[in-house]
Ligand code: C2E
Ligand code: CA
Ligand code: CA
């Protein structure tokens with residue numbers, strides 16, 4: 001994996017001792033009892049702004065560490081990825097999420113499609129997918145219930161294995177979303193090579209709506225492009241009514257962002273959408 005988020009960078013400034021101690025503690029905690037150590041998840045709704053329907057929900061990891069306090073997922077996912085504990089973390093997350101879905105299904109028959117972020121190192125891991133299918137079977141979670149979000153921000157390595165794994169998912173009925181679309185360096189290659197069902201337009205495009213005519217033109221073209229290749233489309237990071245309106249008028253009606261909902265605790269989510 002590429003160096004990310006200053007983990008190597010930080011060696012060069014004065015906080016070196018503190019940074020290393022922090023990193024060591026996070027690494028150690030990633031191998032510990034995640035639940036007891038304050039790791040949990042939140043849910044962010046995906047809404048069709050024309051109908052108001054809940055079309056899906058993204059699972060986002062949170063960590064309120066007993067001594068370090070809240071740690072950003074960017075930081076701990078990066079460390080988990082580098083140190084090889086990402087599969088353990090993701091499996092733990094899946095268990096928790098599946099348990100939650102089954103609890104909710106007691107009150108309501110239908111639960112929306114649930115999107116899980118999968119880092120690039122897991123995409124080449126046959127063990128990860130094997131575990132995923134086992135967990136689904138054990139918890140009686142159907143494939144149609146699951147969407148995997150993969151990101152184009154890191155160049156894919158071992159693309160043969162990734163392709164095989166994604167094709168297996170697809171053939172079972174699990175859908176695949178391409179996250180952060182437009183920010184990576186190989187988006188067209190992804191769309192040619194991988195079975196992508198949905199594209200998530202990155203929030204950096206959305207936040208320029210109303211500010212920059214050129215960016216708006218790029219966004220409009222991207223929306224047309226996605227329609228042309230018959231993919232579902234979602235806009236990420238929709239924060240204002242003006243953004244929502246622009247997107248809707250230009251053909252993108254599925255939105256995820258603070259305008260509709262911040263990421264919610266599972267309890268708040270079920271209160272708002274199921275009770
Ligand atoms: P992401 O997958 O692109 O997730 C969307 C991020 O945008 C989330 O940040 C979400 O809280 C934030 N967001 C949602 N709506 C808005 C909005 O309207 N405005 C703004 N400014 N932000 C919004 P978060 O939760 O801090 O996660 C950051 C990144 O960490 C995620 O980006 C994802 O790449 C990674 N991540 C989080 N949880 C997991 C996980 O369980 N597994 C993996 N592999 N990665 C995760
Ligand atoms: Ca995501
Ligand atoms: Ca994203």
Ligand code: CA
Pocket residue numbers: 180
């Ligand atoms: Ca992102």
